[in-house]
Every structure is written in C-alpha cells, then in structure tokens.
Amino acid sequence: MTLLARGERGDPAVLLAVVGAVTALRVAALMAAQTDLFFDEAQYWSWAQDPAFGYYSKPPLIAWLIAATTAVFGDAEWAVRLSAPLLHGVTALVLGRLGGRLYGARAGFWSTIGYLLVPAVSFSSLLITTDVPLLLAWALALLALHRWLDGGGWGPAVALGVAVGVGLNAKYAMALFPALTVLFLGATPGLRQRLASPQLLAALGIALLLILPNLAWNAAHGFVTFSHTRDNASWSGPTLQIGSLLDFLGAQFGVLGPVMFAGLLAAAAGLWRSDRRAADRFLLAFSLPVLGVFMIQALLSRANANWGATAYPAAVVLVTALLLDPRRRALFRLSNWLHAAVALVLVVAPALARDLRLPGLGNPMERVTGWSAAMTDLGALAAGRGATTLIFVRRADIAEALYYLRGSGLGFAVLPPQDGAGPKDHYELTRAFSPARVGPGLLVLPGEAAVPPADLAALGLRLAGEPLRLAVPRGVARSRVLTVLPVAW
Structure with a gap:
C-alpha cells in the first residue's frame, strides 16, 4: 500500500x-x-x-x-x-x-x-x-x-x-x-x-x-x-x-x-x-x-x-x-x-527578499526589507552625537527601533497625543515623551524633508542642529528614508 x-x-x-x-x-x-x-x-x-x-x-x-x-x-x-x-x-x-x-x-x-x-x-x-x-x-x-x-x-x-x-x-x-x-x-x-x-x-x-x-x-x-x-x-x-x-x-x-x-x-x-x-x-x-x-x-x-x-x-x-x-x-x-x-x-x-524584483511590480517584499539597516544607521548616528533618547512620531518606526536597537542602552519615546486626544497606539499609551527623560536626543520623522511638528516648544523640545537624512535600500529600486532632527530639552 x-x-x-x-x-x-x-x-x-x-x-x-x-x-x-x-x-x-x-x-x-x-x-x-x-x-x-x-x-x-x-x-x-x-x-x-x-x-x-x-x-x-x-x-x-x-x-x-x-x-x-x-x-x-x-x-x-x-x-x-x-x-x-x-x-x-x-x-x-x-x-x-x-x-x-x-x-x-x-x-x-x-x-x-x-x-x-x-x-x-x-x-x-x-x-x-x-x-x-x-x-x-x-x-x-x-x-x-x-x-x-x-x-x-x-x-x-x-x-x-x-x-x-x-x-x-x-x-x-x-x-x-x-x-x-x-x-x-x-x-x-x-x-x-x-x-x-x-x-x-x-x-x-x-x-x-x-x-x-x-x-x-x-x-x-x-x-x-x-x-x-x-x-x-x-x-x-x-x-x-x-x-x-x-x-x-x-x-x-x-x-x-x-x-x-x-x-x-x-x-x-x-x-x-x-x-x-x-x-x-x-x-x-x-x-x-x-x-x-x-x-x-x-x-x-x-x-x-x-x-x-x-x-x-x-x-x-x-x-x-x-x-x-x-x-x-x-x-x-x-x-x-x-x-x-x-x-x-x-x-x-x-x-531572495532583498534582491527580488518582478516586472511591473518591483519588490513585493519591500515592506519587510530595509528596517534592520535603517535602524542600525540610526543607532550609529545616535552614538556619534551622544544622543540618549530617540523620539518618534510614527508607531512603525519606534516598533522597529525597539527591536533592532535592543540592547543599545538608548531610550525610546513617541510624541504624545495632541489637543487632548487619547492615545492612538500602544506607544502613545506607554512611551509618551516627557521632558523628564534624560537628553539630548534625536527626533525621527518618516520620509525625506519631513516637517517637524509645529508645537515642539509646547512639548518642551527645541531644535539643536540641522536636519539629517538616512536612506537605506529596501529592495532593488527603492529606499527607506528617515529625517533625523537633533533636539534638546
């Protein structure tokens, strides 16, 4: 049989x-x-x-x-x-x-x-x-x-x-x-x-x-x-x-x-x-x-x-x-x-995720590529500038940073909800930024030429340097881009 x-x-x-x-x-x-x-x-x-x-x-x-x-x-x-x-x-x-x-x-x-x-x-x-x-x-x-x-x-x-x-x-x-x-x-x-x-x-x-x-x-x-x-x-x-x-x-x-x-x-x-x-x-x-x-x-x-x-x-x-x-x-x-x-x-x-490319579709797996390299570069930038805290505005970015920069000794926070709104994700609930945190830090924004929130001063933050750009490949033809702003409080 x-x-x-x-x-x-x-x-x-x-x-x-x-x-x-x-x-x-x-x-x-x-x-x-x-x-x-x-x-x-x-x-x-x-x-x-x-x-x-x-x-x-x-x-x-x-x-x-x-x-x-x-x-x-x-x-x-x-x-x-x-x-x-x-x-x-x-x-x-x-x-x-x-x-x-x-x-x-x-x-x-x-x-x-x-x-x-x-x-x-x-x-x-x-x-x-x-x-x-x-x-x-x-x-x-x-x-x-x-x-x-x-x-x-x-x-x-x-x-x-x-x-x-x-x-x-x-x-x-x-x-x-x-x-x-x-x-x-x-x-x-x-x-x-x-x-x-x-x-x-x-x-x-x-x-x-x-x-x-x-x-x-x-x-x-x-x-x-x-x-x-x-x-x-x-x-x-x-x-x-x-x-x-x-x-x-x-x-x-x-x-x-x-x-x-x-x-x-x-x-x-x-x-x-x-x-x-x-x-x-x-x-x-x-x-x-x-x-x-x-x-x-x-x-x-x-x-x-x-x-x-x-x-x-x-x-x-x-x-x-x-x-x-x-x-x-x-x-x-x-x-x-x-x-x-x-x-x-x-x-x-x-x-084959990093090299995969389909005609007319590009890399269908680009959503799960480029994160490790981007966060490694971000960690190196923080170390080079003596930053102790990374502050994010987007759930995706802080989640990836928490994983790929684990053991780095850095602090991680997100900008708190504005205008009295309640938290929109777990990090706004548990990791909202407070000036009581040890500084200085880097404010991490998604994309190129990203505009920082207009009310930084109300959050107790001030810009402490020129914007920096991080870009790493995510597949063959596209890059994952972050704009990084040195901040102090």
Whole structure:
C-alpha cells in the first residue's frame, strides 16, 4: 500500500509525517529568510518584553507566544515568528480530525493537506500575526462543538469553553463563534433544546473566565482595545462602498484559493437544498455568516482581506469533502497543484527578499526589507552625537527601533497625543515623551524633508542642529528614508 493510500485510510503516522515535513520546511524558510520584521511583528515583540493581560490594540496571546519562543531560541526574526508554522501545523491536524468525523478518513486526510496549502496559510506561516492562534482556537472550538453535539457530554463542553476563551485572548473576532453557535442551534429544529443545556452555559462561563483578566486590564486602561476595535470599523455614514465590497470578495479568491472559494460559493448557493448533508450545514453555519459579517463591513467602510479568516477552517473541510466527489476530480487536482505551487514559491521567496524584483511590480517584499539597516544607521548616528533618547512620531518606526536597537542602552519615546486626544497606539499609551527623560536626543520623522511638528516648544523640545537624512535600500529600486532632527530639552 502506498503512503498516499495509507494516509487516505487514516494512518496517523503518515499524517504526522506530512504535517511535520511541511512545517519543518517552513521553519527552515524562516531561518533562511532575508526579511526584517514587519512593524506589526516588531510591535508584538516589544509587547512580549512587557508581559501583561492586554495591550492597546490586541489581547495578549500573541505577545505570550512570542515571549515563549524567544525565551527558548533567542530574539532572531525566525524565533519571533516560529509559532506561526508550528500552530498552523496543529490547526491542520485538528481540521483533519474534524473532517474525519464528518466525512470519513479520506476527507480528514485531505482536509489536513488542504488547510496546509491554502494560500493564506502558506503566507501566514512566514509571519507572526494574531490570526495564527485565532485559527487554531476556532478549529478546536469546531471540533469540540461537534463532539458535544454528538453526545460527548462534559468533556467536549469544557474543551469548547477553553477553545473560545483562548481564542478571545488571541483576537476578539473569536466572539463570533458563540454567536454563531446560538444561531446554528436555534435554526436547527432537532438542536434547539440544547440552547438551555447546563453544559453549554458552563462552556460560556469558562470562556468568560479566561477572558476576564483582559477585560480587567481594559477597564484599568479606559477600554482602549475596544475603542481601537470600534475605530477600526470606521463606519462613517450611509454611503455604500461597492468597490470596497468587490475588493474584499475578489481578495478571497486569492486568500482561500480560486477553486476552493468558488466551491464555497457553490455550496452556499445550494444551502437550502432538502438533501443537504447535516455535516455540510454545520460547516456552512460557521463559514458563510463570517464572510457575511465582513461583507457588510466592507460595504459600509472597508474590510481587509484577512478579516474573514475564521471562515477558512470550516470552509476548507467542507470544500475538500465536496471536491473529493469523483465528478470533481479535475478541480480537486487543479486546486491542490495550484496551492502547492504557491506554497513552494512562498517558501523560497523570503530567502531572495532583498534582491527580488518582478516586472511591473518591483519588490513585493519591500515592506519587510530595509528596517534592520535603517535602524542600525540610526543607532550609529545616535552614538556619534551622544544622543540618549530617540523620539518618534510614527508607531512603525519606534516598533522597529525597539527591536533592532535592543540592547543599545538608548531610550525610546513617541510624541504624545495632541489637543487632548487619547492615545492612538500602544506607544502613545506607554512611551509618551516627557521632558523628564534624560537628553539630548534625536527626533525621527518618516520620509525625506519631513516637517517637524509645529508645537515642539509646547512639548518642551527645541531644535539643536540641522536636519539629517538616512536612506537605506529596501529592495532593488527603492529606499527607506528617515529625517533625523537633533533636539534638546
């Protein structure tokens, strides 16, 4: 019997070997990458240096994961990102288990492979983002909920509560899961009585208990994370943003893959068929409404392509099962080969990041290049001028400086909010400049010929020299530019 046949029959050794091989390849790609940390990643690393139950824009789990991996492997970029491929590998195994329960061993095997090769997962395995632990928590919650509905009793109910609670500590988007659970149970005649189950109420209580420390942190800080989440929605009026909606939907063909997303739309079109399998309805209930929520968000304002990420776990299992129909064999193979090709490109590309150039596109990875060199030059400039503090006006710049100038002995601050406004990011909340800091310093502005804030004197600052320009390559044809102003106070 071939390895593939053994895998399709549910041999766990084959499944673990495949997931282990893909994960190891992605870890090796992280180690070989020439990419710098993106500024969100650098920010999460800085949070990890200050363990807490909450941060300005996100719950704490992302920082805890980075703290764990860097405590073991050090602070290199690959170590900061290490939990991404590892957790995606676990998520794939969980979805394989769910697919096996719903559709049989063959569907379980290919659900695991399908998730590993989804373009968004291949890309996400090279970065550390809040979606990574969120998707694992969502997958675990799906599996636990199905086991509970299948008569699993208290064990699956407790697992469901833990999964939802952990997911809430990854990203508040996890709050959709209990809402969708209520809708699914209420809309399914044979399950409505389960809404009043003490086990389900206990699961909800466990989830609330696990997110309680974060709620307490938010209460102590003016609920800044909730304010940020609300502001991110950016609902500004009754005007409908048709272009934004089309952009979001179009992006899903790239995020989930063209065949897989088309398969999800086809499944949605037949949602109310009387012969629809119960397993299909279960998975559609935890994928389509997620996309619906963010389609509305896109229509009213905007929605990033990844905001619908929690639709993917259920969608992958569902569409994989549909594509395994012998009549769709060609589509099944096309999807897998296309996704495998994308995954292979994304494994190789980071090692070429500094020299990569595509016709008409330039360097698609320039957002994660040039930061290390720019901050190294900035640190050397500060040392040469005897500056003790670097003052920034932009979150991206201070986040990168905190990471790449760690151990330099420099102080780091941002200009405080103006006109009585509240903090707009974590650094304005925790590192706002005060003249009580030791001087002199350098005020770092993004771009060339940047204009300093007009009210420097009101902040207790004065210019102490001519502007300086730092420019380092970020790819083949562009540079990352900073304007640096010597200041004193």
